[in-house]
Each structure stands twice: as structure tokens, then as C-alpha cells.
Amino acid sequence: MSQFAVQFQNVTRWYGQVVALRDVTLNFQGGVVGLLGQNGAGKTTFLRILTGSMRPSKGVALVFGAHAFGNPDLYRRIGYCPDHDNFFEFMTGREFVETLLGIHGFAGPERARRASAALDRVKAAEFADRKIYGYSKGMRQRLKLAQALSHDPELLILDEPLNGADPIIRRDVIDLVKALGREGRSVIISSHVLHEVEAMTPHLLLLHKGRVMAAGEVREIRGMIDRHPHSVRLRTPRGRDLAAVLARDPRVTELHIGEGVVTVRTPQPDAFYAALPQVLLDAGLPVHEIESPDDNLDAVFRYLTEG
Amino acid sequence: MVSPATAPPPPPAAPTSPITGLITAAHLSFRQFLQGPRKWLLLLAGSVFPALLSVFVFLEPKGMNHPFLQLFDQLYLQGAILFIALLGAVPAFSSDVEDGTIVYLYCRPTPRAFIVVGKWLGCIVPLALITMIPVLAAWPLALKQVQPYETTTWVADPSGTAVPRGEDGAVDDDSGERRPGMREGSPGKFVTMTRPSHRAPAQPRELFAALFASAAGAVLYGTLFFSLGAILGRPYLIAMAYAVIVEATIGRLEIKLYVLSRFVRTAALRSLDPVPRFFEGSLEFLPPAWLGWTGIFVFPLVFLGAAAAFSTWKSYIGKGV
Numbered sequence: 001m002s003q004f005a006v007q008f009q010n011v012t013r014w015y016g017q018v019v020a021l022r023d024v025t026l027n028f029q030g031g032v033v034g035l036l037g038q039n040g041a042g043k044t045t046f047l048r049i050l051t052g053s054m055r056p057s058k059g060v061a062l063v064f065g066a067h068a069f070g071n072p073d074l075y076r077r078i079g080y081c082p083d084h085d086n087f088f089e090f091m092t093g094r095e096f097v098e099t100l101l102g103i104h105g106f107a108g109p110e111r112a113r114r115a116s117a118a119l120d121r122v123k124a125a126e127f128a129d130r131k132i133y134g135y136s137k138g139m140r141q142r143l144k145l146a147q148a149l150s151h152d153p154e155l156l157i158l159d160e161p162l163n164g165a166d167p168i169i170r171r172d173v174i175d176l177v178k179a180l181g182r183e184g185r186s187v188i189i190s191s192h193v194l195h196e197v198e199a200m201t202p203h204l205l206l207l208h209k210g211r212v213m214a215a216g217e218v219r220e221i222r223g224m225i226d227r228h229p230h231s232v233r234l235r236t237p238r239g240r241d242l243a244a245v246l247a248r249d250p251r252v253t254e255l256h257i258g259e260g261v262v263t264v265r266t267p268q269p270d271a272f273y274a275a276l277p278q279v280l281l282d283a284g285l286p287v288h289e290i291e292s293p294d295d296n297l298d299a300v301f302r303y304l305t306e307g
Numbered sequence: 308m309v310s311p312a313t314a315p316p317p318p319p320a321a322p323t324s325p326i327t328g329l330i331t332a333a334h335l336s337f338r339q340f341l342q343g344p345r346k347w348l349l350l351l352a353g354s355v356f357p358a359l360l361s362v363f364v365f366l367e368p369k370g371m372n373h374p375f376l377q378l379f380d381q382l383y384l385q386g387a388i389l390f391i392a393l394l395g396a397v398p399a400f401s402s403d404v405e406d407g408t409i410v411y412l413y414c415r416p417t418p419r420a421f422i423v424v425g426k427w428l429g430c431i432v433p434l435a436l437i438t439m440i441p442v443l444a445a446w447p448l449a450l451k452q453v454q455p456y457e458t459t460t461w462v463a464d465p466s467g468t469a470v471p472r473g474e475d476g477a478v479d480d481d482s483g484e485r486r487p488g489m490r491e492g493s494p495g496k497f498v499t500m501t502r503p504s505h506r507a508p509a510q511p512r513e514l515f516a517a518l519f520a521s522a523a524g525a526v527l528y529g530t531l532f533f534s535l536g537a538i539l540g541r542p543y544l545i546a547m548a549y550a551v552i553v554e555a556t557i558g559r560l561e562i563k564l565y566v567l568s569r570f571v572r573t574a575a576l577r578s579l580d581p582v583p584r585f586f587e588g589s590l591e592f593l594p595p596a597w598l599g600w601t602g603i604f605v606f607p608l609v610f611l612g613a614a615a616a617f618s619t620w621k622s623y624i625g626k627g628v
Contacts, residue, residue, distance in 0.1 A: 100412075151323075
């Protein structure tokens with residue numbers, strides 16, 4: 001039996017002229033891993049090959065040592081939460097999970113027991129007996145997770161489970177993924193938002209234009225990012241006053257003033273963030289919002305590809 | 308290599324049964340069949356046949372040339388069932404592919420071929436039942452055609468003398484009247500014979516034959532459209548609808564689809580003894596009974612097998628790749 005949960009050997013997948021994955025080779029031992037990539041990076045293709053929905057155009061994709069495509073026995077051990085929000089809308093949430101358990105091959109009371117357990121686990125029990133067409137985005141996310149968990153899989157594949165999720169669901173999903181990791185399950189979770197994945201696992205796999213750009217721990221990738229100047233955007237009604245204060249900060253290398261917005265660039269983001277609250281308090285300047293455009297994945301890839 | 312620290316793996320997954328998967332897929336398909344506007348469209352398509360028959364019976368209470376069988380064969384069996392099958396069977400699988408919900412089914416241990424067969428069963432059974440409803444609804448109207456439509460034909464009396472030539476047919480020896488339709492030189496004089504041109508479809512055997520033909524037609528056409536939907540996808544529904552409506556109307560596609568309907572007609576008609584006179588003329592053009600029965604069973608198996616093989620072999624390429 002293979003020691004790896006997932007092995008990709010020179011996996012390539014193309015759609016006509018478009019190459020979605022290029023010569024991807026990787027081994028994934030288990031645990032929780034974040035799959036990061038911009039839209040169109042090949043994340044969903046990667047995950048669909050893992051779930052056996054799609055066969056590679058070239059190369060070999062093995063999950064638990066077995067070929068992923070056309071291997072129904074393997075799918076007993078995999079749970080998949082797709083990124084889209086389409087369901088059998090006429091069903092209740094409970095019927096949906098029970099139906100998929102039935103397709104899985106579970107019958108009778110076992111099906112009902114597993115559905116209830118999965119719905120409880122994702123905190124979907126209270127609305128599980130309502131029709132799906134009335135569900136909010138968050139309820140749908142919970143339901144997708146419930147069906148993925150219901151057969152107790154060893155490997156969970158979650159495609160953008162935090163997309164459009166409100167803060168409560170976000171927290172619940174993050175807690176759930178951490179708990180699944182502690183239980184010894186392998187989880188591959190895709191996202192295009194770095195800090196979301198960072199909250200669940202330090203282990204990352206970065207895809208860019210169908211290639212594995214980097215694989216490792218968050219701090220290594222952060223280190224790569226932090227070697228480059230970092231942008232911080234502050235929204236304030238007193239832009240000129242704030243710019244005057246920040247211009248005196250030695251950590252700031254560039255400064256732009258816009259309509260109610262001051263953007264600075266700094267090569268020492270950690271030190272800058274640590275000092276910023278005190279600087280603002282001392283100056284008595286109101287700041288309504290602080291954001292870092294560089295925290296998003298675009299910036300990560302820009303750094304990696306340009307660096 | 309991505310190698311996070313791992314805890315001991317959880318116990319292996321519980322064993323499952325693919326037959327349960329197939330039955331659940333059939334149940335799912337049946338529930339989907341009953342959802343949305345499809346069922347109303349199907350009822351509308353099916354109601355055309357009894358509605359038209361009631362008009363015919365109202366206008367010609369003594370019967371035209373057997374409205375029930377005529378409408379059943381030409382309008383229902385070769386027309387309405389086609390549309391009912393198209394509306395009912397194409398979305399049964401292709402809508403899941405189109406919506407992306409198929410991915411929930413494909414990532415399960417039940418083989419894809421079982422899922423396809425389950426989905427087929429779940430739509431084809433209600434489809435066959437639905438196509439029988441208009442036949443049952445039309446049957447009381449058909450029973451009103453109790454009075455046979457009589458025709459008078461002229462036949463030659465072999466004991467008479469040869470019939471001389473006339474301007475518009477042959478000439479009667481006795482009366483000297485011209486009798487259209489008789490050939491010159493037929494032996495003997497003319498006598499008249501009156502007989503019913505059809506038999507009212509009052510026998511239960513004929514009802515069963517009509518019900519069987521409806522169900523078999525629905526299965527045959529339904530499997531064809533289900534398989535096409537599974538292989539080509541739902542956007543092709545529009546193209547297929549166009550092909551059936553336009554091409555069949557102007558008579559090109561009809562010939563191809565007529566081949567399918569011939570199997571049903573053959574099996575249904577040849578199972579009747581005696582065959583309703585309306586169809587007597589058709590029998591010489593229809594293949595033998597065994598071919599009809601073979602066609603009814605072999606064609607759906609071939610179509611369904613193609614759909615199952617295709618879905619097993621094909622990668623699912625959904626939204627957001």
C-alpha cells in the first residue's frame with residue numbers, strides 16, 4: 001500500500017487548445033493541505049482528477065496508490081465538496097444527503113443515521129428538513145460539506161468551501177477542517193485567498209497557470225513575499241495629514257495620496273503593522289479601514305513570478 | 308513533496324452495494340421527472356390524441372375510416388409519443404450534467420453505468436405509464452364507434468357472361484349501368500356485396516395492443532432520446548426538438564423515426580388475431596413478428612449501452628474548470 005495519499009506523476013490535462021494542468025508531479029502524504037491559486041490556475045481540474053471525475057490527458061494520478069479515474073472502489077474513501085451551488089432543489093437538505101448516501105450504496109437506517117450525524121456535524125440539522133431552494137448561501141455551503149462528510153471518508157476534497165461564506169460559517173468551516181485533520185483525515189482545501197487557508201493549515205500547494213509554483217509551509221512563502229515591498233492601504237477622511245505623519249516613518253519607502261485613501265509601500269510589513277496603531281493614536285488621526293492588497297493571492301503570485 | 312504531520316488514519320469505509328446505488332438513482336430520476344413544467348408539457352402532448360379523437364367522433368359518429376386506429380397510429384404512435392419521449396427523456400440525465408449535480412453522483416462508489424441505468428429506469432417507467440393514459444382516456448370514445456362504416460362493392464358473378472367494356476369501367480349485363488372500378492372482361496354479371504370497412508375496436512385485446520404499442524414506443528423513443536441527451540447534453544435538446552418538429556413535418560426525419568415505430572407497430576399488430584382491417588394493408592409492408600419483438604428489445608439495449616459506455620469513458624467537464 002502506498003505511503004502517499006496522493007501521487008501525481010507528470011499529470012497534464014488540456015481542454016482542446018487550453019492547458020489546465022501542466023506536467024504536475026507531487027506527492028502528498030496526508031494531513032491538511034491548502035491548494036492555492038487564482039481563478040483559472042487549474043485548482044478545480046486538479047481536484048476533479050483527484051476525485052476521479054476527470055482523467056488526466058497525460059501522466060498518472062494515484063490516490064491511496066490506486067488510479068483515480070474509473071475506480072469506484074476508491075471513491076468509498078473520498079469525500080468531495082464541489083465549488084458550485086447546484087443541488088436537487090426540490091429536495092430537503094436531509095433528503096439530499098440521504099439520496100447521495102443511497103447512491104453511495106448505503107440503505108435503510110444506516111443511511112438515515114449517517115445523514116443525521118453529518119448534518120449535525122456541520123450544524124445544518126436545524127434547517128435540514130426545509131426545501132433546498134429556500135437555502136441561503138451559507139446553508140448551501142454547510143449542506144455540501146455534510147454530503148462530503150456523510151460516508152466518513154479518509155480523504156476530503158473541498159473546493160472553495162469559504163466562497164461567499166459569512167464570518168460565522170467561515171469560522172465553523174475552519175474549525176471543522178482543523179478537527180478533521182486532528183482525526184487523522186487528509187483534507188485538501190482549495191482557495192484563492194491566502195489568509196483563509198493559512199487559518200486552517202500551514203501547508204500549502206500553490207498552482208499558477210496549471211503549474212505547481214510552490215509547495216511547503218506558509219512561512220516559507222510568506223518569507224518570499226516579505227522580501228518584496230508590501231502595500232498597505234489606509235482609508236481616512238484626512239488623507240493629507242495622515243500622509244504627512246507616515247512620510248516621517250523610516251519603514252515607508254513609497255507613499256500615494258488618493259481620494260480618501262493613503263497607500264504606502266514598506267519592505268518591513270511586520271514592523272510597520274506593529275507600529276501603526278501607536279502612530280495613529282499619537283497623531284490623533286481617524287482611520288476607517290486598513291487593508292493590504294498584497295494579502296491576496298494575486299500579489300503572492302506577482303511576487304513569485306516576478307521575483 | 309507536501310508532507311504535513313499525520314495522525315493515525317481512520318478505519319476503512321463501510322462496505323456498500325452498487326444495487327442500492329442503482330435503485331436510489333432510479334428513485335432520484337423518478338422524483339426529478341415529476342418536478343417542474345415537464346409533467347404539464349407531457350400531459351398537454353398526451354391530451355392531443357383524445358382531444359382530436361373526440362372531435363372526430365363528434366363530427367362523424369358513425370366513424371370515418373376508423374378514427375381511433377388511424378389517429379393512434381399516425382398521430383399518437385408516430386407523433387405525440389415522439390414528443391412525449393423527447394420532453395421526458397432528454398433532461399433525465401443531461402440536466403444533471405448541465406447543472407453540475409452529476410458530480411455528486413460520479414464521486415460515489417456506484418459504477419457510472421449503474422447510475423446511468425438507474426436514471427434511465429427512473430424516467431422510462433413513468434414515461435411509459437404516461438403514454439398509456441391518453442390511450443385509456445380515448446378508449447371510451449373509440450367504443451362509441453359501434454356502428455361499422457359500410458361499403459358497397461361490386462363483384463362479378465362467375466356464372467354470368469363476360470363483362471363488356473364500358474366508358475367508365477365495366478357494364479352490368481342486366482341493367483346496362485356502368486360500374487366504376489371493375490375491370491373489363493371480368494367473367495359474369497355484377498352482384499353487390501356490403502361489408503364493414505372496419506371493426507370497432509371494442510375487443511380488450513385491441514386495447515391491450517394499443518397500450519402495449521404506446522408503452523413500447525415510449526421505451527424505444529425514450530431510450531433513444533435519453534441516450535442522446537446523456538451523450539450530447541441538454542443544449543442539443545433544442546436542436547433535436549427542431550429536427551423532430553421541422554424535419555419530421557417536412558418528412559425527412561420521419562422516415563428514420565418511422566423505422567423505429569415499425570418495430571413497435573409490427574410487434575403490436577402481429578400480436579392481434581385477427582388484425583384490425585384498417586391495418587390489413589400495412590401488414591404486407593411490415594417485417595415479421597420476430598423482427599418487431601427483437602427491435603423493441605435490441606434497440607433500447609443498444610442505445611442504453613452506448614450511453615452507459617460513454618458516461619463511463621468520458622471525463623466530467625463541468626463548470627469552473
